[in-house]
Amino acid sequence: AQKVTQAQTEISVVEKEDVTLDCVYETRDTTYYLFWYKQPPSGELVFLIRRNSFDEQNEISGRYSWNFQKSTSSFNFTITASQVVDSAVYFCAPPTGGGNKLTFGTGTQLKVEL
Amino acid sequence: GAGVSQTPSNKVTEKGKYVELRCDPISGHTALYWYRQSLGQGPEFLIYFQGTGAADDSGLPNDRFFAVRPEGSVSTLKIQRTERGDSAVYLCASSLLASSYNEQFFGPGTRLTVL
Numbered sequence: 313a314q315k316v317t318q319a320q321t322e323i324s325v326v327e328k329e330d331v332t333l334d335c336v337y338e339t340r341d342t343t344y345y346l347f348w349y350k351q352p353p354s355g356e357l358v359f360l361i362r363r364n365s366f367d368e369q370n371e372i373s374g375r376y377s378w379n380f381q382k383s384t385s386s387f388n389f390t391i392t393a394s395q396v397v398d399s400a401v402y403f404c405a406p407p408t409g410g411g412n413k414l415t416f417g418t419g420t421q422l423k424v425e426l
Numbered sequence: 427g428a429g430v431s432q433t434p435s436n437k438v439t440e441k442g443k444y445v446e447l448r449c450d451p452i453s454g455h456t457a458l459y460w461y462r463q464s465l466g467q468g469p470e471f472l473i474y475f476q477g478t479g480a481a482d483d484s485g486l487p488n489d490r491f492f493a494v495r496p497e498g499s500v501s502t503l504k505i506q507r508t509e510r511g512d513s514a515v516y517l518c519a520s521s522l523l524a525s526s527y528n529e530q531f532f533g534p535g536t537r538l539t540v541l
Contacts, residue, residue: 345526357517357532389458401512403468408528413459413482414530 314339314408316363318417325424327392333389333420335404341365344406346387348378352400360402363387394424428452430533431519438539439508447503450519458501459519459530460493469517476524483527508540517533 315338328348339344348360361376363371371378375392391398401421405414431450437447445488451458454483461469471485475495485495490508495501515537519530 346530349532350493354534355515356534357519359531362527362529405468409482409484412457412474412524412526413471413485414461414469415471419468 313416314406314415315340316404316406318404318420320420321418322421322423325422327396327424327426328393330390330392331394331422331424333387333402333422335387335417337385337387337404337406339385339406339408346380346404346406347387348387349403349405349416349422350400351403351419359395360389381393389419391422394422395424396424398422428512430518430520430531431518432529432533432536435534436537436539438541441508443508443540445505445508445538447505447516447538449501449503449518449520449533450500451501451518452531455464455522455531456498457521457524457528457530458495459521460501460503461517461519463515463517463535465514467533472516474524477535481524485530502531505538508538510540 317336344365348362350358354414368380377390379388403416403419405416409416433448453470454519459474460472463469473483473493490506493503515535519532521528521530
Protein backbone atom coordinates (compact mmCIF):
# COMPACT_ATOMS: atom_id res chain seq x y z
CA ALA A 313 0.00 0.00 0.00
CA GLN A 314 1.12 3.55 -0.69
CA LYS A 315 1.64 5.89 2.23
CA VAL A 316 2.40 9.60 2.47
CA THR A 317 3.87 10.90 5.71
CA GLN A 318 4.47 14.47 6.72
CA ALA A 319 5.75 13.95 10.23
CA GLN A 320 6.09 17.65 11.04
CA THR A 321 2.69 18.90 12.14
CA GLU A 322 3.72 22.47 12.83
CA ILE A 323 6.92 24.47 12.44
CA SER A 324 7.54 27.99 13.73
CA VAL A 325 10.47 30.07 12.56
CA VAL A 326 11.56 33.66 12.71
CA GLU A 327 11.64 35.59 9.46
CA LYS A 328 14.80 35.11 7.39
CA GLU A 329 15.48 31.68 8.82
CA ASP A 330 15.76 28.73 6.43
CA VAL A 331 13.21 25.95 6.97
CA THR A 332 12.91 22.43 5.55
CA LEU A 333 9.66 20.51 5.29
CA ASP A 334 9.80 16.74 5.06
CA CYS A 335 7.68 14.30 3.09
CA VAL A 336 8.13 10.54 2.91
CA TYR A 337 6.31 8.57 0.25
CA GLU A 338 6.33 4.80 0.61
CA THR A 339 5.39 2.93 -2.53
CA ARG A 340 6.32 -0.14 -4.52
CA ASP A 341 6.32 1.88 -7.73
CA THR A 342 9.79 2.40 -9.14
CA THR A 343 8.95 5.65 -10.88
CA TYR A 344 6.42 8.21 -9.74
CA TYR A 345 5.64 11.87 -9.43
CA LEU A 346 5.01 13.98 -6.38
CA PHE A 347 3.41 17.40 -6.12
CA TRP A 348 3.78 20.11 -3.49
CA TYR A 349 0.91 22.48 -2.73
CA LYS A 350 0.64 25.50 -0.47
CA GLN A 351 -2.58 26.42 1.34
CA PRO A 352 -2.40 29.93 2.81
CA PRO A 353 -4.95 31.17 5.37
CA SER A 354 -7.22 32.21 2.50
CA GLY A 355 -7.76 28.47 1.90
CA GLU A 356 -7.01 28.09 -1.81
CA LEU A 357 -4.55 25.36 -2.71
CA VAL A 358 -1.68 26.70 -4.81
CA PHE A 359 0.45 24.38 -6.95
CA LEU A 360 4.17 24.81 -6.25
CA ILE A 361 6.11 22.10 -8.04
CA ARG A 362 6.05 18.64 -9.60
CA ARG A 363 8.99 16.33 -9.02
CA ASN A 364 9.68 12.86 -10.36
CA SER A 365 11.41 9.98 -8.66
CA PHE A 366 14.04 9.42 -11.32
CA ASP A 367 15.53 12.87 -10.91
CA GLU A 368 17.55 13.20 -7.72
CA GLN A 369 19.05 16.55 -8.60
CA ASN A 370 18.11 19.47 -6.43
CA GLU A 371 15.71 21.88 -8.04
CA ILE A 372 15.77 25.54 -7.16
CA SER A 373 13.17 28.18 -7.91
CA GLY A 374 13.84 31.50 -6.24
CA ARG A 375 13.80 30.94 -2.48
CA TYR A 376 12.39 27.42 -2.89
CA SER A 377 14.40 24.28 -3.40
CA TRP A 378 13.50 20.62 -3.49
CA ASN A 379 15.58 17.56 -2.83
CA PHE A 380 14.67 13.92 -3.45
CA GLN A 381 16.54 11.05 -1.79
CA LYS A 382 15.49 7.76 -3.30
CA SER A 383 17.14 5.65 -0.61
CA THR A 384 14.78 7.05 2.02
CA SER A 385 11.83 7.96 -0.27
CA SER A 386 12.09 11.51 1.05
CA PHE A 387 11.04 14.59 -0.85
CA ASN A 388 12.22 17.59 1.12
CA PHE A 389 11.21 21.18 0.49
CA THR A 390 13.40 24.04 1.71
CA ILE A 391 12.45 27.70 1.93
CA THR A 392 15.47 30.00 2.16
CA ALA A 393 15.21 33.28 4.04
CA SER A 394 11.60 32.68 5.04
CA GLN A 395 9.08 35.51 4.96
CA VAL A 396 5.83 36.08 6.81
CA VAL A 397 3.96 35.50 3.53
CA ASP A 398 5.29 31.94 3.51
CA SER A 399 3.03 31.15 6.45
CA ALA A 400 0.69 28.43 5.22
CA VAL A 401 0.02 24.71 5.32
CA TYR A 402 2.20 22.79 2.90
CA PHE A 403 1.06 19.48 1.45
CA CYS A 404 2.93 16.88 -0.52
CA ALA A 405 0.68 14.79 -2.73
CA PRO A 406 1.61 11.91 -5.01
CA PRO A 407 -0.83 10.74 -7.69
CA THR A 408 -1.95 7.23 -6.70
CA GLY A 409 -4.37 4.53 -7.74
CA GLY A 410 -3.80 4.66 -11.44
CA GLY A 411 -1.88 7.89 -11.51
CA ASN A 412 -4.63 10.45 -11.48
CA LYS A 413 -6.06 11.17 -8.06
CA LEU A 414 -3.86 12.93 -5.54
CA THR A 415 -3.29 11.44 -2.11
CA PHE A 416 -2.48 14.28 0.26
CA GLY A 417 -0.35 14.05 3.36
CA THR A 418 -1.65 15.58 6.58
CA GLY A 419 0.25 18.77 5.85
CA THR A 420 2.79 20.85 7.73
CA GLN A 421 1.66 24.17 9.19
CA LEU A 422 4.46 26.69 8.77
CA LYS A 423 4.35 29.88 10.84
CA VAL A 424 6.86 32.59 10.05
CA GLU A 425 7.03 35.33 12.65
CA LEU A 426 8.72 38.71 12.66
CA GLY B 427 -6.65 33.41 -17.78
CA ALA B 428 -9.48 32.47 -15.47
CA GLY B 429 -8.85 29.80 -12.89
CA VAL B 430 -11.18 27.17 -11.50
CA SER B 431 -14.31 28.71 -10.06
CA GLN B 432 -16.77 27.19 -7.59
CA THR B 433 -20.21 28.29 -6.50
CA PRO B 434 -21.51 28.92 -3.97
CA SER B 435 -18.54 29.84 -1.80
CA ASN B 436 -20.58 29.02 1.29
CA LYS B 437 -23.64 26.86 1.73
CA VAL B 438 -25.56 26.36 4.94
CA THR B 439 -28.28 23.76 4.92
CA GLU B 440 -30.33 21.70 7.30
CA LYS B 441 -29.89 18.03 7.89
CA GLY B 442 -31.84 15.99 5.38
CA LYS B 443 -31.83 18.60 2.62
CA TYR B 444 -30.44 18.26 -0.90
CA VAL B 445 -27.54 20.41 -2.11
CA GLU B 446 -25.73 21.02 -5.37
CA LEU B 447 -22.20 22.35 -5.65
CA ARG B 448 -20.93 23.68 -8.94
CA CYS B 449 -17.45 23.70 -10.46
CA ASP B 450 -16.29 25.54 -13.56
CA PRO B 451 -12.86 24.26 -14.65
CA ILE B 452 -10.11 26.03 -16.53
CA SER B 453 -11.01 26.31 -20.19
CA GLY B 454 -9.51 23.48 -22.21
CA HIS B 455 -8.91 21.20 -19.24
CA THR B 456 -10.37 17.78 -19.92
CA ALA B 457 -9.96 16.31 -16.44
CA LEU B 458 -11.96 17.46 -13.43
CA TYR B 459 -11.59 16.30 -9.83
CA TRP B 460 -13.61 16.65 -6.64
CA TYR B 461 -12.01 16.50 -3.20
CA ARG B 462 -13.32 17.06 0.31
CA GLN B 463 -11.31 18.69 3.08
CA SER B 464 -12.24 18.48 6.72
CA LEU B 465 -10.78 20.86 9.30
CA GLY B 466 -7.12 20.16 9.97
CA GLN B 467 -6.87 17.46 7.33
CA GLY B 468 -5.53 17.20 3.82
CA PRO B 469 -7.99 17.00 0.94
CA GLU B 470 -9.47 13.58 0.24
CA PHE B 471 -10.33 12.40 -3.24
CA LEU B 472 -13.98 11.87 -4.13
CA ILE B 473 -14.33 11.44 -7.90
CA TYR B 474 -12.76 12.47 -11.18
CA PHE B 475 -13.95 12.90 -14.75
CA GLN B 476 -12.07 12.57 -17.98
CA GLY B 477 -14.36 14.34 -20.40
CA THR B 478 -18.00 13.58 -19.61
CA GLY B 479 -17.54 10.23 -17.92
CA ALA B 480 -16.67 9.50 -14.32
CA ALA B 481 -13.38 7.63 -14.60
CA ASP B 482 -13.00 6.91 -10.88
CA ASP B 483 -15.66 7.44 -8.23
CA SER B 484 -14.04 5.27 -5.58
CA GLY B 485 -13.80 8.14 -3.10
CA LEU B 486 -17.51 8.89 -2.88
CA PRO B 487 -18.44 7.96 0.70
CA ASN B 488 -21.89 6.49 -0.08
CA ASP B 489 -24.75 6.61 -2.55
CA ARG B 490 -26.01 9.95 -1.25
CA PHE B 491 -23.17 11.53 -3.22
CA PHE B 492 -23.32 11.86 -6.99
CA ALA B 493 -21.56 14.02 -9.56
CA VAL B 494 -22.14 14.82 -13.21
CA ARG B 495 -20.33 16.56 -16.02
CA PRO B 496 -22.78 16.31 -18.92
CA GLU B 497 -20.94 18.44 -21.49
CA GLY B 498 -17.36 17.80 -20.40
CA SER B 499 -16.93 21.22 -18.83
CA VAL B 500 -18.95 22.33 -15.77
CA SER B 501 -19.50 19.72 -13.09
CA THR B 502 -22.06 19.48 -10.32
CA LEU B 503 -21.60 17.55 -7.10
CA LYS B 504 -24.94 16.51 -5.65
CA ILE B 505 -25.54 15.44 -2.07
CA GLN B 506 -28.88 13.98 -1.03
CA ARG B 507 -30.26 13.77 2.51
CA THR B 508 -27.35 15.73 3.94
CA GLU B 509 -25.93 14.77 7.30
CA ARG B 510 -23.91 16.81 9.80
CA GLY B 511 -20.88 14.70 8.95
CA ASP B 512 -20.99 16.04 5.38
CA SER B 513 -19.87 19.44 6.65
CA ALA B 514 -16.51 20.22 5.02
CA VAL B 515 -14.90 22.28 2.29
CA TYR B 516 -15.52 20.74 -1.11
CA LEU B 517 -12.71 21.42 -3.55
CA CYS B 518 -12.72 21.14 -7.28
CA ALA B 519 -9.60 20.88 -9.43
CA SER B 520 -8.92 20.58 -13.13
CA SER B 521 -5.96 19.50 -15.22
CA LEU B 522 -5.13 19.43 -18.90
CA LEU B 523 -5.31 15.65 -18.94
CA ALA B 524 -5.96 12.98 -16.33
CA SER B 525 -2.41 11.77 -15.94
CA SER B 526 0.08 11.52 -13.12
CA TYR B 527 2.24 14.07 -14.93
CA ASN B 528 -0.24 16.92 -15.17
CA GLU B 529 -0.64 19.22 -12.21
CA GLN B 530 -4.12 19.90 -10.86
CA PHE B 531 -5.27 23.47 -10.32
CA PHE B 532 -7.71 24.00 -7.49
CA GLY B 533 -10.67 26.29 -7.06
CA PRO B 534 -11.42 28.26 -3.88
CA GLY B 535 -13.78 25.61 -2.57
CA THR B 536 -17.34 25.54 -1.28
CA ARG B 537 -17.72 25.47 2.48
CA LEU B 538 -20.74 23.29 3.29
CA THR B 539 -22.27 23.46 6.74
CA VAL B 540 -25.04 21.05 7.64
CA LEU B 541 -26.97 22.12 10.73
